[in-house]
Structures are given as structure tokens and as C-alpha cells.
Amino acid sequence: MRNRLYNDHNNTSQHGNMYSRQRPLLNPLTFPQVFLLLGTLFTVIQMGAVQAFTLIPSAVLSSSSTSLSLHLNRFMSSPSSTGGNGSMTGICCMSSKNKIKGSIPPRILDPSSSLITRLKCRNSLQLTMVSSLTTTMDPKTMESNSLGNNYFVEEIGRQEEQLPVQDIKVGVLLLNLGGPEKTQDVEGFLYNLFADPDIIRLPPPLAPLQKLIALIISKRRAPKSIAAYESIGGGSPILYYSNQQASLVQKSLAERYGLDVKTYVGMRYWYPFTEEALEQIQTDGINALVVVPLYPQFSISTSGSSLRVLQEEFARNSAKWGGGAGGGSLFTHTVIPAWYDRPGYVKAMANIIQRELDSFTPEEVSEQLETNPIAKHVLFSAHGVPQSYIEAGDPYQEQIQKCVQGISKLLPSEEEGVKVHLSYQSRVGPIEWLRPYTDDVLPELGRAGVKNLVVVPISFVSEHIETLEEIDIEYRELAEESGITHWRRAQALNTDPTFINDMADMIVEALNQPSQSVTEACVANNVGLVDLEDEFKGDINSAGVGGVGYNDELQSQVRLKADERFYGRIAIMAVITAVLIEVLSGRPIFGP
Numbered sequence: 046m047r048n049r050l051y052n053d054h055n056n057t058s059q060h061g062n063m064y065s066r067q068r069p070l071l072n073p074l075t076f077p078q079v080f081l082l083l084g085t086l087f088t089v090i091q092m093g094a095v096q097a098f099t100l101i102p103s104a105v106l107s108s109s110s111t112s113l114s115l116h117l118n119r120f121m122s123s124p125s126s127t128g129g130n131g132s133m134t135g136i137c138c139m140s141s142k143n144k145i146k147g148s149i150p151p152r153i154l155d156p157s158s159s160l161i162t163r164l165k166c167r168n169s170l171q172l173t174m175v176s177s178l179t180t181t182m183d184p185k186t187m188e189s190n191s192l193g194n195n196y197f198v199e200e201i202g203r204q205e206e207q208l209p210v211q212d213i214k215v216g217v218l219l220l221n222l223g224g225p226e227k228t229q230d231v232e233g234f235l236y237n238l239f240a241d242p243d244i245i246r247l248p249p250p251l252a253p254l255q256k257l258i259a260l261i262i263s264k265r266r267a268p269k270s271i272a273a274y275e276s277i278g279g280g281s282p283i284l285y286y287s288n289q290q291a292s293l294v295q296k297s298l299a300e301r302y303g304l305d306v307k308t309y310v311g312m313r314y315w316y317p318f319t320e321e322a323l324e325q326i327q328t329d330g331i332n333a334l335v336v337v338p339l340y341p342q343f344s345i346s347t348s349g350s351s352l353r354v355l356q357e358e359f360a361r362n363s364a365k366w367g368g369g370a371g372g373g374s375l376f377t378h379t380v381i382p383a384w385y386d387r388p389g390y391v392k393a394m395a396n397i398i399q400r401e402l403d404s405f406t407p408e409e410v411s412e413q414l415e416t417n418p419i420a421k422h423v424l425f426s427a428h429g430v431p432q433s434y435i436e437a438g439d440p441y442q443e444q445i446q447k448c449v450q451g452i453s454k455l456l457p458s459e460e461e462g463v464k465v466h467l468s469y470q471s472r473v474g475p476i477e478w479l480r481p482y483t484d485d486v487l488p489e490l491g492r493a494g495v496k497n498l499v500v501v502p503i504s505f506v507s508e509h510i511e512t513l514e515e516i517d518i519e520y521r522e523l524a525e526e527s528g529i530t531h532w533r534r535a536q537a538l539n540t541d542p543t544f545i546n547d548m549a550d551m552i553v554e555a556l557n558q559p560s561q562s563v564t565e566a567c568v569a570n571n572v573g574l575v576d577l578e579d580e581f582k583g584d585i586n587s588a589g590v591g592g593v594g595y596n597d598e599l600q601s602q603v604r605l606k607a608d609e610r611f612y613g614r615i616a617i618m619a620v621i622t623a624v625l626i627e628v629l630s631g632r633p634i635f636g637p
Contacts, residue, residue, distance in 0.1 A: 216331035220351040223312030224281025235263035237314040243350035286507035297549035334378040343383040344441035349572035379560035385448040389547020395455035416494030420462040429469035438571030491527025
């Protein structure tokens with residue numbers, strides 16, 4: 046369905062039919078081009094179509110980063126190939142058949158303009174970077190101070206009318222997972238969750254059955270999930286905390302920066318949906334939007350999925366969201382895809398953990414030293430993702446590790462009596478997930494004589510089912526059974542003042558730094574590049590977000606038959622052979 050987002054301007058070119066018989070299909074090929082086509086044919090035979098078309102485009106693109114940037118910029122400059130803000134439409138929504146592995150730098154398209162600059166110079170014909178300075182904003186006076194890396198641009202060509210500063214209306218959109226507010230909502234929430242291809246990844250032959258499978262899984266999972274939500278009060282508090290965070294960030298921006306900014310909350314799988322937030326943003330006349338996923342670390346299955354929704358909306362209604370050949374609406378946006386290394390965020394997390402470490406009594410410390418040489422232990426428990434996501438380019442694991450390292454630097458060292466551990470929770474299904482698993486680490490710590498343990502939910506900024514039920518109930522019970530008698534759990538950030546103020550600082554910085562569109566954020570973080578390869582062998586794969594992933598009993602037994610793969614390779618080999626013959630001969634195989 047997302048393939049419809051691709052622009053088809055190449056197929057309706059004003060130059061006529063590209064398959065005209067009056068001239069060769071392409072110019073005569075050079076030896077390297079012929080060699081590449083032959084290599085493609087050989088690769089398909091040896092590896093299979095899916096793997097071949099995965100690796101070959103990657104190799105071609107990686108041969109020249111300058112050429113890649115040039116082609117992307119040419120694509121961007123075409124009016125018929127741009128979405129909102131002139132961003133590439135459909136890149137991050139590419140199907141698995143068109144995936145390109147590898148990371149593309151996020152700033153290759155327009156590194157010279159901040160969000161406000163882009164809005165003020167919306168219709169400029171050409172912008173040229175002529176110098177480089179840094180702008181910092183004084184929280185009280187909002188005076189600009191030159192320090193050394195801000196981009197000053199001058200317009201070349203026709204001078205266009207600029208939008209007055211007083212007409213700029215800034216909005217902040219906070220994106221989150223969502224959750225059922227009452228038990229009656231659970232089944233609907235589960236359906237929305239499992240209908241997302243970023244959560245349940247089906248083999249291509251089963252893709253049309255996504256919604257049907259989601260319906261079956263949600264009905265089978267609903268009773269167990271309802272019991273889990275009943276154990277924490279009957280519903281998820283994630284919307285409550287997200288609304289609180291939005292309100293406090295807006296207040297911080299007003300009080301500390303003097304900014305009149307409106308904040309919005311958009312949920313991926315339950316009300317208020319992201320689409321509803323966008324409708325309100327349009328109604329309020331917002332024309333400069335900062336998009337902030339409430340996930341500190343970027344993952345394809347969390348931030349990536351939320352950004353896909355935005356990109357699809359921007360592509361469907363490009364005129365309304367600032368696209369189109371005629372300039373369209375004066376709307377622009379920027380995305381903050383990850384913020385795991387923000388100083389304020391890191392400091393807020395360290396402060397919360399330190400409070401729990403300080404809560405251990407001298408008696409508990411003495412008891413611990415009898416069985417383990419280190420007095421206190423900290424276990425960071427991050428939400429897991431399938432290992433295949435990481436292999437496909439998901440930056441999540443690397444960002445988690447760097448985040449833990451940054452927080453640990455602000456905590457007492459191992460020599461000072463605190464040892465740090467990292468594990469991953471919430472795995473579901475039979476496939477390999479990020480290791481080590483939390484439910485494996487807790488018994489290991491118990492066997493090592495650990496008594497004093499602080500568990501830290503590192504992937505979450507607000508309380509919800511995975512902190513209140515999975516950690517507080519399931520993992521605590523497992524820990525106590527393993528001999529960990531002095532359990533502590535660091536609360537989520539929720540409305541922590543240090544965290545809230547750092548969010549406000551981050552938004553102000555985003556308004557004055559080179560902007561990054563939704564599509565650029567997706568491309569830079571490899572969204573859309575995860576595919577079902579040999580590791581899955583046709584199984585249904587679930588990312589298991591929300592603590593409600595399907596269990597082993599729901600694993601699909603669907604397999605792609607060996608003869609189907611074989612005949613598929615033969616068919617693609619025949620197509621490539623036909624194309625090669627037509628290219629070399631300059632005439633079609635069939636027809637006059």
C-alpha cells in the first residue's frame with residue numbers, strides 16, 4: 046500500500062513514451078555497464094532475487110557518496126518528486142523489494158537552513174551557503190550570539206516575498222506509542238498494534254493478510270492483556286503522562302524563552318492518533334512544526350513507525366503540508382529523531398538512579414558484601430528488538446549502549462561500590478532478539494550473590510504496561526525467587542523538571558539548527574530497510590511493542606516452499622536476460 050507513495054513522474058514524462066521504438070531503449074553501454082548487468086544476472090542465480098536486489102543497489106550507491114548526494118539533490122529539486130518541504134516522497138516508505146542497506150547522512154539535502162529560515166525563505170529559487178557560524182539563544186532575551194557554526198544564506202536569482210516573523214506559528218508534536226485507557230479498549234489497541242507492518246512483519250506472500258492476522262492475534266491476546274492492564278489499575282497511564290509532558294514543555298518554553306508555542310500529542314496505536322493531532326495542527330494554523338518522538342533512542346519499530354505515519358500524510362496532502370510545485374502552504378517542519386545523549390536527559394536519569402542507590406540502608410549494604418564484593422548493582426532494562434533489525438541498520442542497540450555509558454559516567458564507579466549491567470526485555474516469538482534477556486540476567490545475578498539491585502527502564506520516559514506490570518510485577522517476582530531480596534526500581538522520567546527543561550532546550554535548539562525532514566530522518570536511520578531474509582525463512586516476526594506481543598502459540602508455520610523460490614529465481618533471471626538483450630541490441634525482443 047505504501048508503494049503508492051512513490052511518484053510516477055518518470056512514467057508520464059513530457060518527453061513522450063520512454064519505450065519508443067524509434068530509438069534504442071538506452072544509449073550504447075560501456076564495458077563496465079555490461080559487466081555490471083552480467084554480474085547482476087550471476088548474483089541472482091547464486092543468491093536468489095531478494096538478496097541480490099538487496100546487495101547490488103547498495104554496492105552501486107556506496108561507490109560514490111558525492112554522486113549519491115548529487116542525485117538525491119536532483120530528485121529533491123524536481124517539483125513532481127517532492128513532498129512537504131521539498132522532501133523526498135516515499136523514500137522511507139520503500140517496500141522491502143526496493144530496500145537499500147546502509148546509512149545515508151541526514152544533512153545531505155539542505156544543510157544550510159534552520160526551520161525558521163526555511164519558512165521565511167520558502168519560495169527562494171536558490172540558496173547558497175556563504176559562511177558558517179553558530180547561533181546560541183539566550184533563554185531570557187532570545188538575542189542571537191555568533192559563536193561559530195550557524196549558516197548564513199543569501200538568495201541568488203529572483204527575490205521572493207518572505208513571511209513576517211510575527212506570522213510564524215510554532216508547534217511541537219510529541220509522538221508516542223499510545224495505550225488503552227480502560228480494559229474495553231485493549232482489543233482495539235492490540236489490533237492497531239499488530240496491523241502495523243513495523244510490528245508484525247509478514248513474508249511478502251502473506252502481506253495482504255496483515256489485517257486479518259492482526260484481528261486473529263488481537264482476539265486471542267486480549268484476555269491475557271486485559272488481565273495485565275487490570276493488575277495496574279485497568280488501563281495505561283501513558284496518555285496522562287504524555288499530556289503532562291506536553292503541557293509542562295509548553296510552559297517551560299514560555300517562561301524560560303518567552304516563546305508562544307503550542308504542543309500536541311499524537312499516539313501511534315490509540316487515541317489521540319497522530320492523524321488527529323495533525324488535523325488540530327492545521328486548524329490552529331501552525332506553520333513551523335518540531336516533531337519529537339518520545340523515544341530517547343531511535344528504533345525502526347518505535348520512532349520509525351511513528352514517522353512513517355507523518356510521511357504518508359505529508360505525501361498524500363503535499364499541498365496542505367508545504368509541498369507542491371506552486372509552493373503550496375507555508376508550512377515546514379523538522380524532526381528530532383533521537384536524543385539519548387542530551388545532557389539534561391542523561392542528568393535526569395542519573396539523578397533518579399542515584400536516589401534509589403542512596404536508599405539502601407547500611408544493613409542492606411553489609412548483607413550484600415557478605416555474598417558479593419560490590420555493594421550495589423544497577424540493571425538497565427531496555428526494550429528489546431529482533432536481532433535482524435540491528436543487522437538491517439537499526440541504530441537502536443548502539444544508541445542504547447552509548448546512553449547507558451553516558452549515564453553510568455555520572456554514577457559511582459565499580460571501585461566506589463556500584464556495578465552496571467544491561468539487558469533487554471519484552472521479547473516474544475521464536476526468533477533471536479537482542480541479548481542478554483532480562484529474564485536470564487536476573488537469575489544470573491541471583492546466583493552471583495547480588496542482593497541490592499536497582500532496575501532502570503532505560504527505553505521509556507513515562508510509566509506504562511512494561512514498567513508497571515512487566516518490571517514491577519513479573520521481573521520483581523523473578524528477582525526475589527532468584528535471591529535478590531532488596532529490589533529497587535527507578536521510576537520513569539514522567540514530569541521530572543530536569544527532563545522537562547531539557548526537552549524545552551532541545552526544541553529551541555531544533556528551531557535554530559539545520560532542519561531535518563521526516564523523510565531525511567527515516568533515510569538516515571534505515572527505516573523501511575528491514576526485510577524478511579533467510580533468518581526468518583517465512584515466519585511471522587513480531588516486534589512485540591507494548592508488552593503485548595504474540596506468544597509462541599501464535600507463531601505462523603507458513604513457509605516459502607523451495608520450489609517457489611527456485612521458480613521465482615528462474616523468472617527474474619529470464620526478465621533480466623530479456624532486458625539485457627534489448628539493451629545491447631537497441632530493439633525490443635517482441636513486436637516489430
